[in-house]
C-alpha cells in the first residue's frame with residue numbers, strides 16, 4: 001500500500017522551514033517538497049545587489065538568529081546562506097526537484113500529483129509556495145506592441161541589460177525605488193507611479209513597518225480600533241542605495257502611463273516619449289495554481305482563509321503569502337507566528353480526524 005504521510009508541505013522556502021521548526025516535537029510524519037534544486041526558496045531568484053531592509057536580528061526565523069551581516073543590512077547571499085544553514089541545523093525532511101502540479105482529495109486523504117508522474121498522499125497539506133512564480137503586470141493598452149526590452153522585477157538580475165538606454169521603471173514600492181536607484185547609475189530613467197511615493201524618514205528602517213503591522217494585529221485581536229500612524233506598509237525604506245539615488249534627484253514620478261507603442265509611451269497628461277526599455281516593479285500574485293482543482297481562487301491566486309486554514313477545504317493550510325495568511329507572514333520575522341499557530345491547528349485536526357475515523361469503524 002502507498003505510504004500516507006500525516007502532512008505534506010508544498011514549497012521549501014522560509015515559510016516551510018518555519019513550519020518545520022514547530023513540527024519537530026509533534027511526532028508527525030511529514031515531508032517538504034520543493035521544485036528547486038537548491039536551498040533558499042525564492043531568494044536565489046532575486047537580483048544580485050538586493051539587501052534586506054531590516055538588520056539580521058530582525059530578519060530571523062524562529063529558534064535561530066540570522067548571523068550578524070558584513071554590512072548594515074544582510075545581503076541576498078547572506079539570507080540564502082542563513083536559510084540553507086537553518087534547514088541543516090534542524091535536519092528538516094526536504095525533497096527537492098519535486099514540482100507539484102495538482103492536489104485533489106479522496107475522502108479524507110489528499111493526493112498530491114507531481115510533474116514526474118509520482119503521487120504522494122497525506123492527511124493534511126500546507127501550501128507554502130510564495131509569490132515569486134506569479135509576477136503581476138497591469139494591463140496597459142499597447143503593452144504587447146512594445147519592441148524594446150521589457151521585464152518584470154522577478155527576472156531582473158543586474159543593470160547590465162539597461163546600460164546606455166532610456167528606461168521606464170513602473171511601480172512605487174520598495175522594489176521600484178531600489179531598482180530605480182541601481183538602473184539610474186547606468187541609464188536614463190523615467191519613473192511611473194500610481195500614487196505619489198512616500199519615503200520613510202532616514203533614521204528608521206523596515207523594523208518600523210513590522211512594528212506597525214504588530215500594533216495593527218494586536219489591536220484587531222483585542223477588538224480595539226487601530227489608529228493609523230504616520231507610516232503605512234507601502235512606505236519606501238531609505239536603504240543606503242535609495243538615499244544615494246535621492247541625492248541624484250532620480251525620484252521624480254511622472255504619474256501613470258496610459259498607452260504603450262513599439263518604442264514609446266504616452267503619459268496620462270498626454271505627453272509622449274520614446275523609451276528603449278520597461279522594467280515592471282508591479283508586484284506579485286500568489287502561486288496557488290496547483291490548488292485550482294481543489295478550491296477556487298481570485299484572479300491573483302488568493303484563496304478564502306480563516307487565519308491560515310482554508311475555509312472551504314478542511315485539512316488544507318496556506319502559509320506565508322502575506323496579510324491574508326497571517327500578519328507579516330511574507331517576512332522572515334513574521335512567518336514564525338503563522339507557522340506556530342498552523343502546526344498547532346494541524347495537530348488538533350489530525351487528532352480529531354483520527355477519533356472520527358475510529359468512531360466510524
Ligand code: FAD
Pocket residue numbers: 010011012013014015016033034035036040041042043046051052053054059098099100101128129130131132133175206287290319320321330331332333
Ligand atoms: P518562497 O521563498 O517563494 O518559497 C516557495 C518555494 O516553493 C520556492 O522554492 C518555490 O520554487 C517553491 N514552489 C512554488 N510552487 C511550487 C510547486 N507547485 N511545487 C513545488 N514547489 C513549488 N522579507 C523580509 O523579511 N525582509 C526583507 O528585507 C524582504 N525583502 C524582500 C524583497 C523582495 C524584492 C521581495 C520580492 C520579497 C522580500 N521579502 C522580504 C519577502 C519575503 O522574504 C519573501 O516573500 C519570501 O520569499 C516568502 O517565502 P516563502 O517561503 O513563503 O516563499
